[in-house]
Amino acid sequence: MTRIRSTTVLGVRHNGQIALGADGQATMDKHVAKNNVRKVRQLNDGKVVTGFAGSTADAFMLLDRFEEKLAAYGNNLKRAAIELAKDWRKDQYLRKLEAMMVVADKDELLIVSGTGDVLEPDMDVAAIGSGAMYAQSAALALKKHAPHLTARQMVEESLHIAADICIYTNHNLIIAEPA
Numbered sequence: 001m002t003r004i005r006s007t008t009v010l011g012v013r014h015n016g017q018i019a020l021g022a023d024g025q026a027t028m029d030k031h032v033a034k035n036n037v038r039k040v041r042q043l044n045d046g047k048v049v050t051g052f053a054g055s056t057a058d059a060f061m062l063l064d065r066f067e068e069k070l071a072a073y074g075n076n077l078k079r080a081a082i083e084l085a086k087d088w089r090k091d092q093y094l095r096k097l098e099a100m101m102v103v104a105d106k107d108e109l110l111i112v113s114g115t116g117d118v119l120e121p122d123m124d125v126a127a128i129g130s131g132a133m134y135a136q137s138a139a140l141a142l143k144k145h146a147p148h149l150t151a152r153q154m155v156e157e158s159l160h161i162a163a164d165i166c167i168y169t170n171h172n173l174i175i176a177e178p179a
Contacts, residue, residue, distance in 0.1 A: 006168030007039055008131030009051035010155050011102045011109045012139050013124035017151040017177065018104045020049045021159050023131070024172030026056070036172050043067050044075055046179040047105055053129035054099030054114075062088075062099055066112075077105045081118045089116035100128045106178045131166035135159055152177060 006027040011020040022039035025032060040051045041063060048070060052059035065087065069080035081103055088097070101112045104126075111119040111126050119126075123143065127136035138158035142149055149157070155175050163169045 006131075007037075007053045007129040008135050008159060008162050008166065008169040009039060009053050009102050009128045010132075010135040010139060010158055010162075011051065011104050011121075011126040012143070012151045012154045012158070013104075013109045014143060014149070014151040014154055015147070018049075018106065018109055019151040019155040019175055019177045020051050020102060020104050020109075021152075021155040021173055021175035022051045022053075022129075023159055023163055023169045024174065025168060025170040027168050032170075035170055038174055040174045040176050042176055044070055046176075047075065048077060049104050049176040049178050051102045051128075052099055053101075053132075055097070058097035059099040059101070061097060062101060062112075066101065066103065075105075077103060077108050078110065078118070081110050081112050085112055085116045085118050088112075088114060102126045102128055104178055129169075131162040131169035134162035134165045134169070138162065 009022040024036040026034040026037045066084050069083045073079040125139045135158045138161040142154045163171045
C-alpha cells in the first residue's frame with residue numbers, strides 16, 4: 001500500500017521568541033501528491049502552536065487528543081504533552097499511529113514522539129520529518145552566526161535551505177508564533 005509521507009517541521013526559540021514552521025509537501029511513493037498541506041496548527045486561541053510529521057490522519061487524531069489534554073491540564077503544555085505521550089504508549093490503538101509533533105507555547109518548545117518521548121530540544125531547535133536534519137543544521141548555524149535574526153526569520157530561512165536540499169520538502173511554508 002502506498003503511503004503519503006515526508007515533511008519538514010522546525011521550531012526555534014531565540015531571544016525570548018518561539019516560531020514554528022513547516023513546508024507544504026506531501027509525497028506519495030515517488031511523486032508529490034500535494035504541495036500546500038497545512039502542517040502547522042494553532043490551538044487554544046493561538047497560545048499553542050503545533051506542527052506534525054507522519055500520517056495526516058494519525059496526526060489529526062493526535063492533535064485532537066493533545067487539545068483535550070491541554071484543556072484537562074489547565075493549558076500546561078509540558079503536562080499535556082507528557083500525558084499524551086503516556087496514553088500513546090499505553091493505548092493499543094494510539095500505539096499504531098505513525099506521527100510526531102512539535103508543540104510550543106510562549107515559554108516551551110517540545111517534541112512529542114510515538115514512542116512516548118517528550119523531548120526538550122538541545123540548543124532550542126526542534127526538528128522532525130525527512131528534512132529535519134537539514135533544517136536543524138541551518139537553524140543552529142543561524143543561531144550562532146546571525147543572532148540578530150528573529151526566531152521567525154530563522155525558521156523561514158532554515159526551511160528554505162532544507163527545501164533546496166531535501167526532495168521531500170518544498171518552499172510553501174506556514175510559520176506561526178504562539179500568542
